[in-house]
Amino acid sequence: MSPAPIQSDVAIIGGGLMGCSAAFFLRQRGLSVTLLETDKVGRQASGTNFGNVRRQGRPIFQLPLANRASAIWRQANELLGSDVEYLPGGHMRITFKDRPENVGVMEDYAAKAREEGLDLEILNGNALRGRFPWLGPDVLAGSYSPLDGHANPRLASPAFARAAERLGARIIEDTKIVHASKSGEDFELVADDSRRFCAPILLVTAGAWAGSICAQFGEPVPLTPRAPTMTVTEPVPYAIAPSVGVMTPDEVETVYFRQVARGNLVLGGSIRAPSFPDEYRAYVMPENTLTQFQHIRRLAPGLAPLSIIRVWSGIEGYTDDSLPVMGASAKVPGLFYAFGFSGSGFQIGPGVGETMAELIATGATDIPLAPYAVSRF
Amino acid sequence: MSGRFQRLAEASRATVAFTVDGGTVAGLEGDTLMVAMLTASHALRDSEFGDGRRSGFCLMGACQDCWVWTVDGERLRACTTVVAPGLSISTHQPEATWPNQS
Amino acid sequence: MAEPVLNPTTSDEPRVIIVGAGPAGVRAAEALVAAGLRPLLIDESRRDGGQIYRRQPEGFTRSYEALYSSEATRARAVHETFERLRPQIDYWPETLLWNVSEGCAWTHCNGEARATPYSALIVCAGATDRLLPIKGWNLAGCYSMGGAQIALKAQACAIGQQVVFLGTGPLLYLVAAQYVKAGANVAAVLDTSPFSGRIRALPKLLALPDLLWAGAKLTLDLMRAGIPVLTGVTPKEIHGSTDGGVTGITVQAGSKSRHFACDAVGMGWHLRPETQIADLTRCEFTFDDVTRQWLAKTDAVGRATTPGVYLAGDGARVLGARGAEVTGELAALAALVDLGHTTDEGRRRALLAQKAKYRRFAEGLAKAFPWPHCLAARVPDEAIVCRCECVTAGTLRASVTETGAVETNRAKAFSRVGMGRCQGRYCGNAAAEIIAATRGQSISSAGRLRGQAPVKPIAIATVKVSS
Numbered sequence: 001m002s003p004a005p006i007q008s009d010v011a012i013i014g015g016g017l018m019g020c021s022a023a024f025f026l027r028q029r030g031l032s033v034t035l036l037e038t039d040k041v042g043r044q045a046s047g048t049n050f051g052n053v054r055r056q057g058r059p060i061f062q063l064p065l066a067n068r069a070s071a072i073w074r075q076a077n078e079l080l081g082s083d084v085e086y087l088p089g090g091h092m093r094i095t096f097k098d099r100p101e102n103v104g105v106m107e108d109y110a111a112k113a114r115e116e117g118l119d120l121e122i123l124n125g126n127a128l129r130g131r132f133p134w135l136g137p138d139v140l141a142g143s144y145s146p147l148d149g150h151a152n153p154r155l156a157s158p159a160f161a162r163a164a165e166r167l168g169a170r171i172i173e174d175t176k177i178v179h180a181s182k183s184g185e186d187f188e189l190v191a192d193d194s195r196r197f198c199a200p201i202l203l204v205t206a207g208a209w210a211g212s213i214c215a216q217f218g219e220p221v222p223l224t225p226r227a228p229t230m231t232v233t234e235p236v237p238y239a240i241a242p243s244v245g246v247m248t249p250d251e252v253e254t255v256y257f258r259q260v261a262r263g264n265l266v267l268g269g270s271i272r273a274p275s276f277p278d279e280y281r282a283y284v285m286p287e288n289t290l291t292q293f294q295h296i297r298r299l300a301p302g303l304a305p306l307s308i309i310r311v312w313s314g315i316e317g318y319t320d321d322s323l324p325v326m327g328a329s330a331k332v333p334g335l336f337y338a339f340g341f342s343g344s345g346f347q348i349g350p351g352v353g354e355t356m357a358e359l360i361a362t363g364a365t366d367i368p369l370a371p372y373a374v375s376r377f
Numbered sequence: 378m379s380g381r382f383q384r385l386a387e388a389s390r391a392t393v394a395f396t397v398d399g400g401t402v403a404g405l406e407g408d409t410l411m412v413a414m415l416t417a418s419h420a421l422r423d424s425e426f427g428d429g430r431r432s433g434f435c436l437m438g439a440c441q442d443c444w445v446w447t448v449d450g451e452r453l454r455a456c457t458t459v460v461a462p463g464l465s466i467s468t469h470q471p472e473a474t475w476p477n478q479s
Numbered sequence: 480m481a482e483p484v485l486n487p488t489t490s491d492e493p494r495v496i497i498v499g500a501g502p503a504g505v506r507a508a509e510a511l512v513a514a515g516l517r518p519l520l521i522d523e524s525r526r527d528g529g530q531i532y533r534r535q536p537e538g539f540t541r542s543y544e545a546l547y548s549s550e551a552t553r554a555r556a557v558h559e560t561f562e563r564l565r566p567q568i569d570y571w572p573e574t575l576l577w578n579v580s581e582g583c584a585w586t587h588c589n590g591e592a593r594a595t596p597y598s599a600l601i602v603c604a605g606a607t608d609r610l611l612p613i614k615g616w617n618l619a620g621c622y623s624m625g626g627a628q629i630a631l632k633a634q635a636c637a638i639g640q641q642v643v644f645l646g647t648g649p650l651l652y653l654v655a656a657q658y659v660k661a662g663a664n665v666a667a668v669l670d671t672s673p674f675s676g677r678i679r680a681l682p683k684l685l686a687l688p689d690l691l692w693a694g695a696k697l698t699l700d701l702m703r704a705g706i707p708v709l710t711g712v713t714p715k716e717i718h719g720s721t722d723g724g725v726t727g728i729t730v731q732a733g734s735k736s737r738h739f740a741c742d743a744v745g746m747g748w749h750l751r752p753e754t755q756i757a758d759l760t761r762c763e764f765t766f767d768d769v770t771r772q773w774l775a776k777t778d779a780v781g782r783a784t785t786p787g788v789y790l791a792g793d794g795a796r797v798l799g800a801r802g803a804e805v806t807g808e809l810a811a812l813a814a815l816v817d818l819g820h821t822t823d824e825g826r827r828r829a830l831l832a833q834k835a836k837y838r839r840f841a842e843g844l845a846k847a848f849p850w851p852h853c854l855a856a857r858v859p860d861e862a863i864v865c866r867c868e869c870v871t872a873g874t875l876r877a878s879v880t881e882t883g884a885v886e887t888n889r890a891k892a893f894s895r896v897g898m899g900r901c902q903g904r905y906c907g908n909a910a911a912e913i914i915a916a917t918r919g920q921s922i923s924s925a926g927r928l929r930g931q932a933p934v935k936p937i938a939i940a941t942v943k944v945s946s
Contacts, residue, residue, distance in 0.1 A: 040889060047892065082882075154892040158882065234444075234900060234936065235425040236470055263425060267939075284932065286578040286585040290592055290943040297939060305450045307936035309441075309900050311578075381620060381724070381742070385661045387539050387635040407536035412634045419724055420619045426869035429721025432619035434866065434905070436626035436633075437530055438523055439607045439753075441900035441936060442866065452938065459525070459536070 005196035008032040008170065010360060011189055013177050013213060014206030015041035017153075017346065018338045020160035020171075021072075021353025022203055024080075027167035029361040034197055035161070035169060036189065038176040038209070039280060042157025045207050045345065048282075048314025049228060050256060050268035051153045052243050053347045054091045055118050056109070056145040059323075062348070063116035065367050069351025073151065076350070080163040084156045087261060089241030091148035092132065095248070096298065097140040102247050106143045120145050134240060138298045143247075150243045150258045153346060160353070180216050182332055201360055203336045208277045208317030210325075210339035214374065217332045221325055221377045223340055227275035227282035227313040228268060229292055233306045235263030245269070246299060255295040257303070265306065267296055272343070275315040282313040318342040319377075326352065326372035327359070336360060337374055380416040381432055395464040404460040411436065411443050411455035414466070421445055421455055422468050446471050493596040494519055495814060496584050498576050498756060499603035501529020502553075502800050503792025503807030505561045507601045510811035512567045514820050519569040519595065521576055521586060523935075527561045529605055529792075530625060531800040533633050534558065546632055548657065549693045550800060557804070577933035579759045582787070587937050591944045599787050599814035602757060603807055604794035606750035609772075610905045611646070611671075611855055612872070614862035615717030616746065619724030623905070624747025628654045637663035639743025643728050645714060647672040647848040648749040652697040655745075659704050667739045668701055669730050671748070671851045673711035683843030686836045687801075709737065713854060717744055748850050750797045751908055758930030760788045766923040769845050770797070771852055772908065773927040779831060781810035782817075789814050802837035805830050855909040856916030864913065865906040867899020872913055879917040886926035887911050900936060903928040 010026055012019045015037030023035045035041075053073050055066040076084050095102035103122075110120040121144045128142045129135050135142070161171045179190040180202065187202040204213050208225040215221075238261055245256030246269070255269035270292035275282035289311055297304050319325065322342040329335035336359065338352050345352070355367045390405040397414055404413025411433055414421055420430035421443050433443030436456045443455040448465040495511055497504045500522035511518045526534045532554040535541060543551040571588065578585040583594040608623040610616075622630070622638050624646055630636045637658060643666045644655045655668045677684075684691045701708050713731040720726070727740045754764070757775035763784040764773045774796055781789045791810035792803035809830050812822045858864060860873030878884040878894035887903075887910055890896055896910045897903030903910070907928045915925040 040885075158893070162882065233939070283580070284578075286580050286583075286592070286594065286932065287943070289578070289932070290941065293939045293941055294943075304938065304940040305452055306939050307444070307452055307900075308933060308939060309936050310898070310902065310931050311933065312931055381639060382630060382634075382636040383640055383663065385631070385635055385637055385663060386541060387535075390538060407538050409634060412630070412636055416636065420722075424617070424869065428617050428863065428869050430619045430724065431617075432724060434621065434626060435607060435623045436629040437607065438935060439901060439904055440623070440866070444900075457523070457525075 005198040008034040010201045011199035016046035017349035019205035021350045023164040023169045025354045025357035033169040041161040045316040046157045072350035080159045082159045085152035088149035091145045092244045094142040136301045223317040225275045227273040229288040231267040233265040284311040327369040330375040382415040410458040413460040493598040495599045496597040497601045500527040503603035503803035506807035507811040601789045603792040604753040606793035608747035609751040618719040627745030641741045643741040645669045646747040656697040667707045670710045677847040680843040680847035686839040755930035780813040798837040855912035868895040870896045
């Protein structure tokens, strides 16, 4: 006879940054929480992404959520009792000279962002290089966000999970949920080893794996699993404060870098590779590492002599419109979603967790969620 | 000779002059950069994380603990690089001041 | 069935690529050439020979006997085979295989990266020293045992004025004896293995009586030269200063603490296979209880679990240089069979019989000179485990006890152990022991550090060129 199911107020499927921070904030609000993770918390998209804590460049309607997250990042170490290496060194978004039309787009974006409380400074040509001398001659203009920054993805989700656990959440790793259904008041979740978990509220934060779960509730969402191209260099003396990225419609040019306090530069971007959620594996394509180099050299030629010492990737779930699915199910009462962050979830992650906890605990939130409705698919 | 490495044989090769941190050093033809440097001094570089000077470890290109810099900022793995006349080597990281090399 | 024709002139035609020009790679190339193929041999070094038969630079004058002692004849044979093959193969020296993806070998040479498709990839990547972290082993003047040997073999140098050799295994005695013979000042030879193990291992070591005798003679030579040779020691600390480097070493020998003044320490506990390329080709791995290491899975002839990938030499399993010649040829024969060639079955059986003998001898060595895993598990908290990132044993243990790392990749994510330039080559074995001991679980449960590209660092300046 199988043991009695584990019962809680809220069950969460998926231990990435969204799930772990939701577990933390749900406990703060006094709800009992069981978080179920197939592998180890924060090991895929949440643990392998670039680590940008960047508000600028997000859709204007997302800025209230980003601002909420930003406030959490600023106090993360105290909140979590552990260092997530958050470095508020600013964020710089640049455009290359062959895309002069981007300057107007940046100015327009800055005007709208200001109304949402995000101050951006548009810097042109030599003014930009005067302040950031490592930027290359190919850089035409930049939009500087002094209050953004970056943090360590390897540490953030596990830190939220441990903090949630200290507040009484059950964090259960190595547990793959193979069946999810609702009977009566409760959702029933069954693991591949037949363990069962029951809760009147279910939050799905399963990233690239969420598709099959929402399909079981009649709300299929097409997700494309992709793998970011990530790289780290040897350590060099710490001198570059902001996280820097290229604004361009061309994926191959979309590169970015940041320097961690120990000195290594983390490089990201250029073409993403396919990834394999069923095998739990993502691979960096060597070709993409080399195109990343090419555009990093345009961005900051002084980086060229640095050696890279490691590349990595992870599994990210992309929706067709690159916006997440976030909010309540349109069909099943008690069911909530927060997945499909399409490679842009790290900064807003803690804000997502707090917002979902608020929504679940109070039934409402001031954060605009309409653009993320599951019903759009 | 006041270096860390001691030559035991093959010492009658032609000398190769190069500089390390501005001072002239005489290696021998066929020396690796590591041997040319360590027969004249005791270390190659600083550990990045404050535990002192480093002098390489594996001599076979595996441990990556013998990287030095040319004055132009290029990296050389001292154990797999052959010393060449006129090389100008720094045992300290050039990025301390992040020159804009554009 | 028609033999597939590999056209050497069109480089985008998939072809057989051999990685590593040591004894395994050279014998693999020889077998492929004999079958009418023109393999591409890629090697990181300037010259052929690998580490064990590494050739001294042009213009050096020492004899084969001086360089390779009892293995001089074999070294010469491997070098001569390479010279003979040279016009019949494509040879890319000073070329790093930095990644493998979708049937292409990605190489790096002189700042240029290129992709070369392969029909078979024979990986003869060799081995590096297995290290036990000792407090102070990060000081300038500490070298791996293999490094100490290369200083002498390839450059005619000793690593210091007064050298202590510490570790266990045949290389400990071989390198110390070579140093003495070359006129270096050896202060002591310190073996962590008790002498009794050698007696127990005799039945297996008798698989290769001439090597057993050569090994025993090394110890006698050292003792005759008046070098202190201590067995069963427990290393305590390598002393010195952050600026000046090593000044001495203390070990526990029986009930006594022994101190030896020195300015250099050569250290090593057998070898560990270089498995990064196998990992990048997505081969499956298996834990080997005899050596307490993870090895890429192969069948008897060296086929890995990934189709088209073959492993040979010490990179597959450490069987020594003689074993590498055998497994190199075996892997080439396996690749030939898979490419539709007919091979000599009798030759294959004879090679397998030789391999079994080398395997038995290697098991004897592992027994005679055991990896002191209990010492690894007890490395003091303040000692640095990961030299690249300066991660101490205490920090590593905290990643287990405080942040819940259950295996090495998780411990790496939390503590940075194995995250540096060498990618865990020199700390990975000991780190796994520390993690396993801290958790009170078996070493195999601590897993292994996954290999990640690039196999060695490459510069951001690297540009892609077409083949």
